[in-house]
Amino acid sequence: MTPAALPAEPAQLLEMYRSMVQIRTFEDTVQKLYEKALVHGSTHLCQGQEAVAVGWAAALTPDDYTSYTYRGHGHALARGMSPEAAFAEILGRSTGVNRGKGGSMHLTDARLGLMGCFAIVGSGLPVAVGLGRGAQLRRETRVSVTFFGDGASNIGAFHESLNLAAIWKAPVIFVCENNLYGEYSRINLTTTVDDIAVRATAYAMPSQIVDGNDVQAVYQAAQTVVERARTGGGPTLVECKTYRQRGHSRSDAGAYRPPEEVTSWLARDPLIITRRQLLDSGSVTSADIAAVDDSVATAIANAAAAAEQAPWPDLAEITRDVHA
Numbered sequence: 001m002t003p004a005a006l007p008a009e010p011a012q013l014l015e016m017y018r019s020m021v022q023i024r025t026f027e028d029t030v031q032k033l034y035e036k037a038l039v040h041g042s043t044h045l046c047q048g049q050e051a052v053a054v055g056w057a058a059a060l061t062p063d064d065y066t067s068y069t070y071r072g073h074g075h076a077l078a079r080g081m082s083p084e085a086a087f088a089e090i091l092g093r094s095t096g097v098n099r100g101k102g103g104s105m106h107l108t109d110a111r112l113g114l115m116g117c118f119a120i121v122g123s124g125l126p127v128a129v130g131l132g133r134g135a136q137l138r139r140e141t142r143v144s145v146t147f148f149g150d151g152a153s154n155i156g157a158f159h160e161s162l163n164l165a166a167i168w169k170a171p172v173i174f175v176c177e178n179n180l181y182g183e184y185s186r187i188n189l190t191t192t193v194d195d196i197a198v199r200a201t202a203y204a205m206p207s208q209i210v211d212g213n214d215v216q217a218v219y220q221a222a223q224t225v226v227e228r229a230r231t232g233g234g235p236t237l238v239e240c241k242t243y244r245q246r247g248h249s250r251s252d253a254g255a256y257r258p259p260e261e262v263t264s265w266l267a268r269d270p271l272i273i274t275r276r277q278l279l280d281s282g283s284v285t286s287a288d289i290a291a292v293d294d295s296v297a298t299a300i301a302n303a304a305a306a307a308e309q310a311p312w313p314d315l316a317e318i319t320r321d322v323h324a
């Protein structure tokens, strides 16, 4: 039987808050670096969606696999990628986590279980099924968690992946970050259902809807679902309802979104919700929170400055790690 999922204790919640602030500050800094013309290629930032990445990461062990999308900086940082190596990658420098060859859309590190960051919508899901199926055949206890958007649930690979994972009872967890938009289109213009979770029914798969802006809610749901997958209970589709606070990519101001919609979601900013939970716990003070904010601001500023100074890759790098 799956043990009851517990909420994070105040000290752990403060650590989750630190991780979320780190992601927020990182993303705000990437935007500034882009405005300074230091980022070559596109960026897709995740401000507003931090609680999904952090709540799931807290429920995983280092052996577990994750795969995600071009909007994946938060997932990489939440699982322990160094901000300096991530910035350097985005700036195309030799000290980048992929030696500057991947850029913003390909922050990966297999040593951290970060198995792939996919720019083609929906293409991470079949890979996640393969990773989970592999672990299952090797009788390992790892789980494979894949993150994707609401738009990706309209792609054929989503349906094929859910079907295969279900028939194999593979330890795969499908996490839909429903941020209400696919590029510049609101979900109601492209998708027949309001709740992506209902699509699991077609594959006889359990599903769950979670408040994706509440890191405690995400963490508790994640613990239960991870435990089920780890103990042979098979896959789950989890829909995290959240909101993309910025536009789709680097230069999109997101002006097509109704102002009242933006305002109401900003009032439910995951950082605001977590700060309130920390203060309500009675064991964390405003000064503790401010100390976290300050230390993250300094660390991220230093990491970005170091990446800006980092060398460009050597020309000889161009054929290294290239499979032909």
Ligand SMILES: Cc1ncc(C[n+]2csc(CCOP(=O)(O)OP(=O)(O)O)c2C)c(N)n1
Pocket (backbone or CB within 6 Å): 071, 119, 120, 121, 122, 148, 149, 150, 151, 152, 153, 179, 181, 182, 183, 244, 248
């Ligand atoms: C197969 C494919 N079709 C179209 C695109 C162009 N595209 C990039 S992101 C995106 C929107 C995807 O929306 P969603 O899955 O909700 O993810 P979000 O960007 O909201 O995180 C589209 C259509 C693509 N990259 N791949």
Ligand SMILES: [Mg+2]
Pocket (backbone or CB within 6 Å): 149, 150, 151, 177, 178, 179, 180, 181, 182, 183
């Ligand atoms: Mg979306």
